[in-house]
């Protein structure tokens with residue numbers, strides 16, 4: 001008789017929460033958020049983003065938790081089990097998104113690693129734009145991407161408790177500390193006030209711009225790691241019966257607070273050094289060029305701040321990359337019977353190779369981000385709402401009632417999952433169709 005392998009799980013509740021926060025807090029909060037906020041009218045974008053987090057993000061996050069916790073299996077197994085065979089394509093779309101997002105995410109995570117190391121060594125030189133040009137594509141980008149991927153694979157291969165949980169328990173508190181330090185420091189810069197103002201004072205005329213709606217909704221999903229089963233997978237490693245509604249609220253609040261705080265660093269720096277134009281010009285490179293360009297004018301203090309910032313960004317990126325690979329690995333382990341180690345190495349290598357075009361061409365990178373990192377997540381979120389809202393409501397209600405004892409609150413939650421969130425998602429999917437189609441053409445080389 002062979003013993004049935006016991007499925008790995010979190011050792012502690014804090015381990016689960018920090019891992020989920022670690023997944024959520026990433027390049028999305030800092031790099032993607034700051035460039036989209038400057039593209040999308042600053043505070044208007046921020047406002048819509050917050051609105052989507054509350055009305056769509058939290059209901060979908062809770063739904064993902066419910067599915068994971070109920071089935072204790074990877075989404076690749078869980079979704080067809082709950083919905084029937086017709087749902088298989090959705091489950092594999094999640095896995096596809098894991099491949100797709102991590103392939104370019106690893107490239108940008110590589111930039112942060114190189115920046116952190118070079119800033120610490122004082123090797124970035126005076127011209128931040130030239131430095132970015134040198135390291136953001138081609139050989140140097142691929143080398144750094146490979147380094148990040150090797151690290152990610154090694155951590156995921158070690159498993160939930162000793163790989164994922166340990167890494168997050170160590171890195172997330174460090175990240176919080178660095179961030180608090182940076183926020184305090186940024187407040188002392190002259191002109192910090194104008195930075196805060198652009199960031200925080202919405203231009204209400206922009207509020208009706210459908211493009212900003214699409215960007216803000218996509219960002220809410222990306223930042224919370226929603227729509228592709230990452231949070232589902234993490235919840236599937238919960239043994240104890242946690243209060244899922246409370247955990248979802250905690251995680252959404254923490255992620256938003258951290259993204260918001262990153263803005264409190266980035267915008268004062270931009271205004272202090274008068275870098276507004278640079279940010280508006282370069283999209284994916286905004287953070288990577290403007291921040292070092294400004295900070296290098298401050299001598300030693302600037303070097304320390306730059307190093308701290310990119311070390312923090314690297315930690316954030318790594319803990320998110322782990323969660324992306326984990327979705328793919330869990331699917332291969334649970335649905336195809338692979339060993340964890342084999343799955344981590346096999347999938348990791350394929351993802352690294354897939355990322356090469358992004359490392360060679362930042363246009364492709366932006367296009368992939370629009371298709372997989374924005375549009376497909378919204379599609380995934382829509383189907384998650386349908387599955388939970390129309391097939392699983394009694395089970396979900398029972399699951400939630402353990403923590404959310406107020407029946408009215410659970411009814412309100414069900415209304416959001418059944419009507420509000422899917423309706424909003426249909427609207428923003430519709431408004432993103434044009435940009436998504438254009439990005440697909442870029443990806444397949446049609447221009």
Ligand code: TRP
Pocket residue numbers: 023024025026027028029101221222223224225226227228230320321323324377
């Ligand atoms: N949320 C992460 C960030 O903000 C990225 C990420 C990790 C992600 N896992 C995900 C995005 C799953 C979408 C789906 O950087």
